[in-house]
Amino acid sequence: MSDDTRARIVDVATSLLREHGAAAVSTRRVAHGAGVQAPTIYRLFGDKDGLLDAVAEQVLATYVTEKASVIEAAAAADVDPLDDLRTGWRTQIDFGVGNPALFALLSAPERARTSPSARAALEVLQARVRRMAAAGLLRVSEPRAVDMIRAAGSGAVLTLLTSAPDARDPALADAMLDSVLAQILVAPPAGAAVSAGGALPAAVALRAQAPDLGALTDAERRLLADWLDRVIAAPEPAAAPAPAPAPTNSGGSGEGADTAT
Structure with a gap:
């Protein structure tokens, strides 16, 4: 019965949050909507912040589960x-x-650091990036x-939310x-000219696959990973300076005059 009551309370609080914002999630309104007394909420969640934590965790857990299934299907189908x-x-x-109110709630730094669902969401992104690294697409480290x-992503959402709906840039x-992508990919989209970075993409790709190299022992895999991490973290060599322009002959039509354009 307690589990059903808890789920009902969280569902009511989630609806209030989505429809009216965090200010609408009062103990009185949630208790009324869930058909319980206010002390029940305090007993199950401690206070309003505890209730909001439960809302954030439930919403994010559902969302992450859906995202994880998508990336598993993409990997199985060898989607680009x-x-x-x-x-x-x-x-x-x-x-x-x-979901602006939920976005604000889920973006709180402390919640992002401690929430199991937030960590799971990060792991979904890490898995997507790891697939890119394993395909040799990255010229920076996975982290x-x-x-x-x-x-x-956070900046884009925040910018869009702080703009009037009719003024948002789609x-x-x-x-x-x-x-x-132009900064992290070996071959950026839309033909942008970016250096491949020499051996770095190969190091990033091998680092992504290092944990799965069954021909090596655990110690050898750790050693290889350490070497590759050092290669990836090393600063890129500075580009060679452009050659100085050849001196021009200011004497006009003499043989040493620079005629390049």
């Missing part, structure tokens, strides 16, 4: 890793923009790619992702 990332990106943006994608989120 970049296409899979774009699909996940659009789903994330739509979820955040469509760097994950952090850049997360930062761009192309903003995809433009943000393209900007990130």
Whole structure:
């Protein structure tokens, strides 16, 4: 009975949060909607913050389960890793923009650090990025790619939410992702000119597959991973300076005059 009561309370609080925002999630309104007394909420959740934590955890857990099933299906069907990332990106943006109160709740730093569902959500993104790395698409480390994608996604949603609905740029989120991809991919989208970074993409790809190299012992896999991490973390060599222009002959028509254009 207690589990049913708890689920009913969380469902009512979730509906209030989605429809009216966090301010509407009062103990009185939730108790009335769930058909319980206020002390029941305090007994099960402690206070309003505890109730909001339960709401965030339930919503995020459901969402993450759906995302995890999508990426498992994509991996099984050998869907292009970049296409899979774009699909996940659009789903994330739509979820955040469509649920502003939940986005604010789920974006709280402390909740993001401690929530099991938040960690599971991060693991879904890490899995998508790992597929890209294993395919040799990355020219930065997996953690760097994950952090850049997360930062761009959160920033895009926040920017869209702080704009009036009729003033939102529908192309903003995809433009943000393209900007990130231009920095992390060996061959960025839309033909942008970015250096392949020498051996770095190969190191990133091998690092993604290192845990699964059955021909090596555990110790050898750890050693290989350590070597590859050092290669990936090393600063890229500075580009060679451009050659100085040849001196021009200011004497006019003499043989040493620079005629290049």
